[in-house]
Amino acid sequence: MGTQKLYLELTDKCNLNCKMCYRESWSQVFGDMKDDTLNKLANELKTQDEIKEIVIGGIGEPTFAKNFIVALELLKDYKITLTTNGTLIDEEMAEYIVKYVDTVTVSIDGASDKYREIRGASLDTLESNIKRLNKLKHLNKSKTPKIDVQCVLSNENSDEIFKVMDIARELEANRVIVSNIIPQVETNKDSILYTRYENSEIKNLFQKIMLHGMHRGIKVSLPNCELKTMRNCSFVEDSCAFICSSGDVSPCYRFSHEYTEYVFGREKQINKFIFGNLEKDSLKDIWNSERYIEFRERILNNGYPSCLDCDLVDGCDYVIDTDMDCFGVSPSCGDCLWSRRFTQCP
Helix, strand or coil: CCCCEEEECCECCCCCCCCCCHHHHCCCCCCECCHHHHHHHHHHHCCCCCCCEEEECCCCCHHHCCCHHHHHHHCCCCEEEEEECCCCCCHHHHHHHHHHCCEEEEECCCCHHHHHHHHCCCHHHHHHHHHHHHHHHHHCCCCCCEEEEEEEECCCCHHHHHHHHHHHHHCCCCEEEEEECCCCCHHHCCCCCCECCCCHHHHHHHHHHHHHHHHHCCEEECCCCECCCCCCCHHHHCCEEEECCCCEEECCCCCCCCEEEEECCEEEEECCCCCEECCCCCHHHHHCCHHHHHHHHHHHCCCCCCCCCCCCHHHCCHHHECCCCCCCCCCCCCCCCCCCCCCCCC
């Protein structure tokens, strides 16, 4: 079976500088995807019939990319999800989005003042842009794009979630996706709402969120708030690949860039891990390489340690970074907060 879902990062640049973004701990040089790389990918996709969905997003802001509209035209035959901060969608861009995009997932982490504090931008701009998008959708008698709202929760904005849901209703949103913060800087390491063990306070909050959503007629997708035994890698199970703006092919968001994360307060270096680059090889050859196949099989069969609930984790050197785990395999997924559904993405 080949790749069925692609995460496509047109750029890792962004017009905003959000407090909880992965880019906060980056030391790399930001860049855009080359037109030749994008064209090569688009041409290769024409020869494959297994890919069902393309998520245009990544760590950067896709509408900030110079080739954003070109990408929409090249990939118009696929189900497209756009993940965006929504602040750059002008009239021309809205027309292309209504024409080609199936779902727009827009990030809103608080009402007016809190939103500005977190993202350094005006919520009014975002709301005006999404309302423009909806108006154009209605004028064209189109059912798409559906609007999803994503909110990253921490102890800094947990009381804002109900306001966010009310905003989502005003924006005619189909769903609110709630995710947990993964701290990237030390000042945020204690801002998490999730815990290893019993978490009755946040469970109660999540119940209220569900009820609020029911009363507003909005679907709500919630993350885990406490550590569960079950591990689930949606990137592997859904046959996904992440294509970085550099053309590098990574298995997931987590390994697409180098950054620092704090796992229950413990500092960890996340190192980039790739299986190839589209400038040198085809996506099909990369996907079917022996290393990539072995990686997917290992994750599907849970052939990696569970560091989050290991009794030895506080004295273990393997959890300092993602280079190798205590089973001797690389990269290490044992500390992954995504696999425990503490964080989730479209």
